[in-house]
Amino acid sequence: MKSAAFDYVRPGTLEQALQILSERAEGARVLAGGQSLAPALNLRLAAPELLVDIGGLAQFRYIEEGADALRIGALTRHVDVERSEIVARRCPLLSRAIAHVAHPAIRNRGTLGGSLALADPAAELPACMLALDAVIHVAGPGGERRIAARDFFQGVFETALRPGEVLTGVEIGGLGPDRTYGFAELSRRRGDFAIVGLALAARRSSTALSDVRLAFFGVADRPVLARAAASALGAGDMSAARAALATDLKPVSDAQASSAMRLHLAGVLLERAFNETLEASA
Amino acid sequence: MNQPIRLTVNGELVTAAVAPRQHLADFLRETLGLTGTHIGCEHGVCGACSVRLDGAVVRGCLVYAVQADGARVDTIEGVSDSGEIADLQAAFATRNALQCGYCTPGMLLAAQELLLVNAAPDRETIRDRLSGNYCRCTGYHAIVDAVEATARARAEAKR
Structure with missing residues (x-):
C-alpha cells in the first residue's frame, strides 16, 4: 500500500x-x-x-569511546555499529546483537535512536540498553534530560519521551576488561523479531560472575530484567537461575508461542548466553 | 504539496517535484521509467525494491523520494549497464538462479553488496546476507550456488 x-x-x-x-x-x-x-x-x-x-543531522551520527564509557549518537546507523571496531572491542554485546536486527538493507538505513524511540518489545537494542544499564539522552523544549534505560521503556511502543522531545544519543558506562556478555535469540526466520531473546551483561572474576544483568525481550510489553535469575547466576547456580525465571518472567502468549513455551525457551537461552560468557573467557 | 528534489540516478542528474509520500521505488518506476526496480510487499519485507542509495543497498519502498534529495541512487539498470555485476548475472543464468525473475534485481544487488564486504563468504553467510530478499521460485539453493561460484571466480581472477 x-x-x-x-x-x-x-x-x-x-x-x-x-x-x-x-x-x-x-x-x-x-x-x-x-x-x-x-x-x-x-x-x-x-x-x-x-x-x-532529522536523518540529515550528521552531528548525531558518531561512536565515541571514553575511559570506561561508550557514547553513540542517535542517528548512528545499525551498519555503523555492526562494522565499528570500537564497539567490537569495548562493547561486543552490541556487535553480537546487531546481526539479529532485521536484514542488511534495513541495517544500512535504520538508526539506533529510531529503534530505541520506537521501543518494540521484541527488539534487540532496547534490551541491550537495559542489560548495559545505559543512559539515554533526550533533548526537548525544556532542555536536555538523561534517562536510565530501565525507566525509559514503559510499554508497547511507549517510552519516557515527552511530546516534542527527540532522542539524541546513549551513554554506556562501566566498561572495562572484566566485562563479559552473552546474547541469544530465537525467531522463526532470520531477521524476524524475537519470539524470545536475551542480552546478558556481567563482570567476571577468575571464579564467578558478578553484577549480572539479564534483559529478556519478546516476553512482555517491554524488555524485562530477570533479577532473581541474575542473582542465582551470580552465585554460580544455573539450575536455580533457570527455576527463578518462573518468578522473574510472566511471558505473553500469542500466535507465535504460548507463555509456557516462552518460559521454557527463556531457560534455553539463559544457558546459551551463559555458555557464551564462558567461551569468551576461555 | 510537491517538493523539488535533485539527485543523481545511474550517473545522470535528475530534477523533479515529488509528493512527499511517494517512495523512491515508485519514483524510479513511475517518473523515471526505471522498471527494473520491482515492488512486492511495500513494507520492507521482501527486498524486491532494493536499490543503492549513496552506495548502500536499501529498500526503495522504505525511503521516500524526497529523502533522496542530494543523494546518489543506482538501480539495477545502472549497475547492469556498467558491467559491474556481469559475472554475477551470468552465474545466475548458468545456475538457474532465477525463474520468474521478480526477485532477481534485488537479489543481485544484495549479493553484490555481500561480495564487496566479504569476498569469500561461506554458504551460511550467503544465506544470512540474502535472508532479507524473498524468492518464491528457486528454493534459494541455486542462488547460493551462483553467489558462491561468483565469489570463487573473482578470487581466482585476482591471483
Whole structure:
C-alpha cells in the first residue's frame, strides 16, 4: 500500500527540529532512518500530518569511546555499529546483537535512536540498553534530560519521551576488561523479531560472575530484567537461575508461542548466553 | 504539496517535484521509467525494491523520494549497464538462479553488496546476507550456488 499524504520538512539543526515539533507536536512524527515508521505509514497504521526528517543531522551520527564509557549518537546507523571496531572491542554485546536486527538493507538505513524511540518489545537494542544499564539522552523544549534505560521503556511502543522531545544519543558506562556478555535469540526466520531473546551483561572474576544483568525481550510489553535469575547466576547456580525465571518472567502468549513455551525457551537461552560468557573467557 | 528534489540516478542528474509520500521505488518506476526496480510487499519485507542509495543497498519502498534529495541512487539498470555485476548475472543464468525473475534485481544487488564486504563468504553467510530478499521460485539453493561460484571466480581472477 501507499502512505497517506503528509508534509515533509528536513530541518538543518536540532534547534529547528525542536521548534517545529513544539509548534506541531500533535500531528508531527520524527523521521530518522524510517525503517519502522515507513512500513507503518505504508500500511496506514499511522498517518501523521508532518514528518520532521532529522536523518540529515550528521552531528548525531558518531561512536565515541571514553575511559570506561561508550557514547553513540542517535542517528548512528545499525551498519555503523555492526562494522565499528570500537564497539567490537569495548562493547561486543552490541556487535553480537546487531546481526539479529532485521536484514542488511534495513541495517544500512535504520538508526539506533529510531529503534530505541520506537521501543518494540521484541527488539534487540532496547534490551541491550537495559542489560548495559545505559543512559539515554533526550533533548526537548525544556532542555536536555538523561534517562536510565530501565525507566525509559514503559510499554508497547511507549517510552519516557515527552511530546516534542527527540532522542539524541546513549551513554554506556562501566566498561572495562572484566566485562563479559552473552546474547541469544530465537525467531522463526532470520531477521524476524524475537519470539524470545536475551542480552546478558556481567563482570567476571577468575571464579564467578558478578553484577549480572539479564534483559529478556519478546516476553512482555517491554524488555524485562530477570533479577532473581541474575542473582542465582551470580552465585554460580544455573539450575536455580533457570527455576527463578518462573518468578522473574510472566511471558505473553500469542500466535507465535504460548507463555509456557516462552518460559521454557527463556531457560534455553539463559544457558546459551551463559555458555557464551564462558567461551569468551576461555 | 510537491517538493523539488535533485539527485543523481545511474550517473545522470535528475530534477523533479515529488509528493512527499511517494517512495523512491515508485519514483524510479513511475517518473523515471526505471522498471527494473520491482515492488512486492511495500513494507520492507521482501527486498524486491532494493536499490543503492549513496552506495548502500536499501529498500526503495522504505525511503521516500524526497529523502533522496542530494543523494546518489543506482538501480539495477545502472549497475547492469556498467558491467559491474556481469559475472554475477551470468552465474545466475548458468545456475538457474532465477525463474520468474521478480526477485532477481534485488537479489543481485544484495549479493553484490555481500561480495564487496566479504569476498569469500561461506554458504551460511550467503544465506544470512540474502535472508532479507524473498524468492518464491528457486528454493534459494541455486542462488547460493551462483553467489558462491561468483565469489570463487573473482578470487581466482585476482591471483
